[in-house]
Amino acid sequence: MNTPARSIIVTIGDELLLGRTVDSNAAWLADRLTVLGLSVARIETIGDDTERIRDAVSRARSDSALVVTTGGLGPTDDDRTLDAVTAALDGRTPDLEVDNPRGVEAARWFAPEGEYGAVLVLPGPPREMTALFPKTETAIRRALEDRLGSVHTRTIATTGIPESRLAPRVQPLIDDLDGVAVAFLPDLQGVDLRLTVRDRPDGEAQTLLDSAEQSISEVVRPYRVSAPSGDVVEALTEALVDRGWTVAVAESCTGGGIGERLTRRPGASRAFLGGIIAYSNAIKRDLLGVPEDLITEHGAVSEPVAKAMAEGVCAAVGADCGIGISGIAGPDGGSPGKPVGTVCFSATTPDGASVATQGFRGDRDAVRRRSAQAAMVQLLRRVEGGS
Amino acid sequence: MNTPARSIIVTIGDELLLGRTVDSNAAWLADRLTVLGLSVARIETIGDDTERIRDAVSRARSDSALVVTTGGLGPTDDDRTLDAVTAALDGRTPDLEVDNPRGVEAARWFAPEGEYGAVLVLPGPPREMTALFPKTETAIRRALEDRLGSVHTRTIATTGIPESRLAPRVQPLIDDLDGVAVAFLPDLQGVDLRLTVRDRPDGEAQTLLDSAEQSISEVVRPYRVSAPSGDVVEALTEALVDRGWTVAVAESCTGGGIGERLTRRPGASRAFLGGIIAYSNAIKRDLLGVPEDLITEHGAVSEPVAKAMAEGVCAAVGADCGIGISGIAGPDGGSPGKPVGTVCFSATTPDGASVATQGFRGDRDAVRRRSAQAAMVQLLRRVEGGS
Numbered sequence: 133m134n135t136p137a138r139s140i141i142v143t144i145g146d147e148l149l150l151g152r153t154v155d156s157n158a159a160w161l162a163d164r165l166t167v168l169g170l171s172v173a174r175i176e177t178i179g180d181d182t183e184r185i186r187d188a189v190s191r192a193r194s195d196s197a198l199v200v201t202t203g204g205l206g207p208t209d210d211d212r213t214l215d216a217v218t219a220a221l222d223g224r225t226p227d228l229e230v231d232n233p234r235g236v237e238a239a240r241w242f243a244p245e246g247e248y249g250a251v252l253v254l255p256g257p258p259r260e261m262t263a264l265f266p267k268t269e270t271a272i273r274r275a276l277e278d279r280l281g282s283v284h285t286r287t288i289a290t291t292g293i294p295e296s297r298l299a300p301r302v303q304p305l306i307d308d309l310d311g312v313a314v315a316f317l318p319d320l321q322g323v324d325l326r327l328t329v330r331d332r333p334d335g336e337a338q339t340l341l342d343s344a345e346q347s348i349s350e351v352v353r354p355y356r357v358s359a360p361s362g363d364v365v366e367a368l369t370e371a372l373v374d375r376g377w378t379v380a381v382a383e384s385c386t387g388g389g390i391g392e393r394l395t396r397r398p399g400a401s402r403a404f405l406g407g408i409i410a411y412s413n414a415i416k417r418d419l420l421g422v423p424e425d426l427i428t429e430h431g432a433v434s435e436p437v438a439k440a441m442a443e444g445v446c447a448a449v450g451a452d453c454g455i456g457i458s459g460i461a462g463p464d465g466g467s468p469g470k471p472v473g474t475v476c477f478s479a480t481t482p483d484g485a486s487v488a489t490q491g492f493r494g495d496r497d498a499v500r501r502r503s504a505q506a507a508m509v510q511l512l513r514r515v516e517g518g519s
Numbered sequence: 520m521n522t523p524a525r526s527i528i529v530t531i532g533d534e535l536l537l538g539r540t541v542d543s544n545a546a547w548l549a550d551r552l553t554v555l556g557l558s559v560a561r562i563e564t565i566g567d568d569t570e571r572i573r574d575a576v577s578r579a580r581s582d583s584a585l586v587v588t589t590g591g592l593g594p595t596d597d598d599r600t601l602d603a604v605t606a607a608l609d610g611r612t613p614d615l616e617v618d619n620p621r622g623v624e625a626a627r628w629f630a631p632e633g634e635y636g637a638v639l640v641l642p643g644p645p646r647e648m649t650a651l652f653p654k655t656e657t658a659i660r661r662a663l664e665d666r667l668g669s670v671h672t673r674t675i676a677t678t679g680i681p682e683s684r685l686a687p688r689v690q691p692l693i694d695d696l697d698g699v700a701v702a703f704l705p706d707l708q709g710v711d712l713r714l715t716v717r718d719r720p721d722g723e724a725q726t727l728l729d730s731a732e733q734s735i736s737e738v739v740r741p742y743r744v745s746a747p748s749g750d751v752v753e754a755l756t757e758a759l760v761d762r763g764w765t766v767a768v769a770e771s772c773t774g775g776g777i778g779e780r781l782t783r784r785p786g787a788s789r790a791f792l793g794g795i796i797a798y799s800n801a802i803k804r805d806l807l808g809v810p811e812d813l814i815t816e817h818g819a820v821s822e823p824v825a826k827a828m829a830e831g832v833c834a835a836v837g838a839d840c841g842i843g844i845s846g847i848a849g850p851d852g853g854s855p856g857k858p859v860g861t862v863c864f865s866a867t868t869p870d871g872a873s874v875a876t877q878g879f880r881g882d883r884d885a886v887r888r889r890s891a892q893a894a895m896v897q898l899l900r901r902v903e904g905g906s
Binding site for chain 1: 547883
């Protein structure tokens, strides 16, 4: 088996060194290069300085098969990347230019024959960079063919189970299959499993990936996100559209965050009608029809109130399905019985209602994001026909 | 005037090279180091590999006064930073350990006397790292006293005007003042001005910063965000609390994003009651009381509808102030008269209502964020007593 070819990412811009911009390009590129079969050995961020850019590119080329730069292009004085890369390549002109559908500056591809490090120069604005990179993948593959070998990957998205519980159940099943590797890739929304097969013909690789997927399917099923993007929002919207159901949200601790997520993708209006942000108890009572004595008896953060919120928003809005959520996002407001991080949520469909209480870890932001995700997953499982 | 001492940030973790985690630590640290008076010459991201970490730290020390590392600490096999840093410093033990209030691993500070690069080792989880760094600032200042000189900065947050229009009006006024430098720091929410005075005694520096602030105050006033954090949400909440007013939101294109932002900080309930997410026209009509013929005549994306939404949510919820927002976030749904990016919004207070229409640039996400920000600013200006 080949070792993966090494790549190095160089992101360029004074704004990155001043800490004004979080560098999202590096992570996006690292993910794509990994899927292409390259390993990312290093990410380096430097300022808009011709000499430093030239040095960084020269050093990176001596140590990797591919160097990708972002930023520092374009018509202003700050934009020095192209001069610097040309200098690092002794005056060479690009082997390929790819027009930018969302901006002015093209992508440039330098692949000196017989030499080591090829260089891909991309613009810095993320929406331009992400549109251009895929158009260069064929060139990258061709130039690095010998080094890359063939790589087949398949990603299985899960949510609702931490890596520490998922990995010990999945890893042994994969270890039994010769030639398949698995990586566990966690973030705030869940854990992706990436299955990888290297250096096998297409058909054989697909058969291996199918067996791997099959052998872990039972363990993974309760947590799997079926959407191609691995995004619960996409899976939920498509599942609702399939059933011809609409949805509305009643949000307290998340303050509108579930609605915001459900409308982040275009086409949300095929299922999403809207909702009520019931931050105050008066709104829970007056607009959602949650009985006052339910709040008095159980507290605003309780399963009966979450359920009444979900049912109330369905009635108010005329939706088929509802999400109700109420919790203690912190940092204050916790009590011994209901510590910070306690969130109650409920999902209703025409078939009935589910309720749950969970304790979420992390700061205010993490509690809000994680609980929003859990509530959407709860509804997804109901709509998919589970409990 | 001293040139600022150079620093280098090294972030460590295989997950960063796989592109699974966006590195927010680097930007946070770069901002703080800049405010301390250091320049950040480079940010380098590497994997959990002892030899690579040692090499990166050694190289960085030879080239800077301060090296800050994050990540790769802690009890698992992957965590190799401390061994590697100790090796890079020839076995030296830390000069200072600072306990971690939010986790297990302490911060370690190495300041070899008479040598060049001091090293600060921080844990990777952002909430631990951001809690620990401020506790090390005194040690950094003391160790780098000769190199840092004194630095006094003041940040003035603005919103609602792009850097390209603000800079030509502000820069000449600052150029007239000897010893004050200004940097323009833009992001999606607005542009911060950072005024810097180096190597002057405290009193003199403050006087200089006061004059600078005074001389640009007239130009900046219409766009200034008064909150200490520079965050419009904080400014708006405090302004509402000052006047004893409550607020509710009626959101269409933002889908709950304004409510989500208004509740991101603890204490939001002092002013924020909740709102209605009126993604469908039926909700605009039934829950917000927007007259059907207003929608038919002007369209859902129109100033009269935005105003009726703001007034409707105040009435429905019993709030003093309201925000109504309706727009075309894209990528579809635009027309020649109302292209993608067109957003109408309205702010009402007990003193009356404002309405506006703006064309926002960028993709769906950018249009939603920018328009949410503009709508909150519109209400802030009204509550502050402007128009």
